[in-house]
Structure formats: C-alpha cells, structure tokens
Amino acid sequence: MRAPSFKLGLMMQETPFRASPPLALRTPTALVRELATPPLLNATSGDRTELLVLMFHRAQAGTLGNSPAMLDAHFAHVAANYPCVLPGEPLQAGCLNVCLSFDDGCLDFYQTVLPLLEIHRLRALLAIPPGLIVDSPAVPYKASAELCSWAELREIAASGRVAFAAHGMTHIRLDNPAVDLGREVSDPGLVLTVKLLLTIESFVFPFGRFSPLALQTARTHYHHVFRIGGAINTGWDASVLYRVSADNLTGPADIFAPAKLRRYRLRRWWNRLRCR
Numbered sequence: 001m002r003a004p005s006f007k008l009g010l011m012m013q014e015t016p017f018r019a020s021p022p023l024a025l026r027t028p029t030a031l032v033r034e035l036a037t038p039p040l041l042n043a044t045s046g047d048r049t050e051l052l053v054l055m056f057h058r059a060q061a062g063t064l065g066n067s068p069a070m071l072d073a074h075f076a077h078v079a080a081n082y083p084c085v086l087p088g089e090p091l092q093a094g095c096l097n098v099c100l101s102f103d104d105g106c107l108d109f110y111q112t113v114l115p116l117l118e119i120h121r122l123r124a125l126l127a128i129p130p131g132l133i134v135d136s137p138a139v140p141y142k143a144s145a146e147l148c149s150w151a152e153l154r155e156i157a158a159s160g161r162v163a164f165a166a167h168g169m170t171h172i173r174l175d176n177p178a179v180d181l182g183r184e185v186s187d188p189g190l191v192l193t194v195k196l197l198l199t200i201e202s203f204v205f206p207f208g209r210f211s212p213l214a215l216q217t218a219r220t221h222y223h224h225v226f227r228i229g230g231a232i233n234t235g236w237d238a239s240v241l242y243r244v245s246a247d248n249l250t251g252p253a254d255i256f257a258p259a260k261l262r263r264y265r266l267r268r269w270w271n272r273l274r275c276r
C-alpha cells in the first residue's frame, strides 16, 4: 500500500455554488405553478419522500475534507438513521434518503473511506476524472493531490460498495464554450466502463459548473447528472440533481439539523424557480 499524500491542488477544489446561466426560459404558466407551490419547509419524517445527496472530497480535516474520526462518526449516524441509496435505487417513502458522493478519487478514499463504508455497511458514489488516473502509483498526479490508480479503483469496484460516476475527463470547468464536450462529457463514461468493466450511469460536473449545452450533452449520455446547488431533491428523475457540501462537518449529525433541512428545501425551490 502506498504512503498517503495529502497535498491538495487548487484544481481539486470544488467551488461553492454560484449561479449558472438559466437552463431554459421558464414559461409564465410554469413560473406561476412554481411560485404557487413553495417548499414544505417544516416537513418531517413521514411527511414526504426526500433525497439528500452529500458531497465529500478528502478524508482529512480541512475546508475540503473531514478527519477520519469525523467521517466514522458521521457514517455511524447515517447508518443508524437514514436509508443510504445509490443513484437510481428506489427511495424509501416518507423519509429522508441519503446518497453519499465523493469527488475526484483521491487516494484517501481507498485508504480511509472504503474501510469506513465497510464498517458501517454503507455505499457511496465515487466521481472520477479518468484522464487523470494512472496505471502506476509511482506517477505523481500533477505534482499535487494524489489520486487512486486504476488498480486501486478496480479494488474499490470489487468491494461492491461503490458506484462510479464520470467527473469530466480532465477535471476542467464545463461552462466554457471552448470545451470539447465529446472528450470531457461523453468519453469519460466510456473510459471508466472499459477500465472498470462497469456501466457508468452518472455524471458529476467538475467544480459544479456547466453550460446549457454541457448539461444537454451529459443528459444524453448519463441517467443521472449532478451539480452542487446546496439543495435537497425529491427523487432521481430531475434533469439535474442537487448536492450539499458535507466537507468540514462541525458534527456527525449537524448537516441534518432541522434548520439546515429547511434551508435545503428553500434552496431547491429557489433553484427551480430560476431554472437552475
């Protein structure tokens, strides 16, 4: 096993949610309907079926990660209180369902997160930019953060606890009109399929950024497309699924506090109102 390397490159950072251009012009009828159905902010278990997709990066304390001890305690809380689902799986009705998603495939996912998933019998979505993955761990990753090798990703796949998502080919922003969307959106799913012998049904936008055309391309090639958005979901069938940052947790259960759930619901309503 390799020694851990926790240097973090700037390109690994997901920026907080910021508005992208509207995806489509909202018709007056749809706008009125959205305005007329504000979120049920105080819903509790039993009121409605909801899906909270949590976004993680590193297994180290900091703005883009959590310490192994915090992840351990957080996973214990999730396992004891919420159904843990992977993209496309049926949601348990009348409660909050949780999907754990980890971005980038840093080495500490293999070394720390996967064993914790095993301990707590949880599963997670792992978003990989395959153009940055190397066969040999001796090759450094852009002289910054170190990613899993293909051999390690195959071990992760064999665990049966992880579904994989494409995360661009080279982890660049996809809101730039000059981006080759074939290479950065369509191809990474094919590369992951060939390398891991798995069907890839999800795409996670690097940095949470995308253009309308990038979203359209992703929707053409993947069943589930994720952004950030800081909001809750009501199911898997949305054109783009929202995630909430779960890095730098202040406590194992804090992210599920009633006030925060109200904020995720309000944010979903606000995002949808703006077609974002």
Ligand SMILES: [Zn+2]
Pocket: 012, 013, 014, 103, 104, 167, 171, 206, 207
């Ligand atoms: Zn990323």
